[in-house]
Amino acid sequence: MKVYFLLLLSFFFLQIEFTCTAQEAKIIELTSDETANYLLANITEINYSYQEVFNRSFFVNIYTVNDSKATPLDYFEEYDGILSSILISIIPDGDYYSQSKLFKIEGLENPKIVSLKEKEFPEFVLSVESGPVKNRRTIEYKLWGFDQ
Numbered sequence: 166m167k168v169y170f171l172l173l174l175s176f177f178f179l180q181i182e183f184t185c186t187a188q189e190a191k192i193i194e195l196t197s198d199e200t201a202n203y204l205l206a207n208i209t210e211i212n213y214s215y216q217e218v219f220n221r222s223f224f225v226n227i228y229t230v231n232d233s234k235a236t237p238l239d240y241f242e243e244y245d246g247i248l249s250s251i252l253i254s255i256i257p258d259g260d261y262y263s264q265s266k267l268f269k270i271e272g273l274e275n276p277k278i279v280s281l282k283e284k285e286f287p288e289f290v291l292s293v294e295s296g297p298v299k300n301r302r303t304i305e306y307k308l309w310g311f312d313q
Contacts, residue, residue: 204230207232207233208228208229209229209231209249210229212229212251213226218283218310219283219289222258222287223256223257223287225256225289225310226252226254227254227278227281228251229249229250229251229278230249231247236248246274248273248274249273249276249295250270250272250273252267253267253269253291255268255308255309255311257310257311264311266310268308273293273295274297278293279294286310287309289307289310290308291306292305292306
């Protein structure tokens with residue numbers, strides 16, 4: 166009986182060991198990827214995360230980023246402001262990141278996403294309001310996903 170108990174206990178601890186080691190993940194440093202590092206470090210808002218479009222034909226991620234590289238010198242006269250950019254990632258259904266599309270709308274002052282509307286497949290429109298407080302305007306940007 167004691168042997169049976171020790172055998173069962175050993176099996177239990179081996180199971181825990183295998184379960185714990187299966188959960189380990191690698192840490193990979195991506196610091197040298199300057200573009201990715203710049204964009205990720207400057208995300209100020211996640212506007213949409215895996216927003217399904219056309220009944221899950223594709224998904225849209227939209228991020229607002231502070232973009233000092235897209236801000237002309239002397240754009241802001243009385244203070245040190247930074248223009249924003251909006252990143253739009255369009256992903257087909259499934260794990261197809263290599264086929265994804267990436268767009269960037271640059272030079273926006275204090276942007277606000279107004280809407281994302283489906284048009285005729287695969288086109289959709291992203292409405293963005295931006296500009297100084299007393300002179301804001303809304304612009305519609307026509308984007309497209311993937312043909313089936």
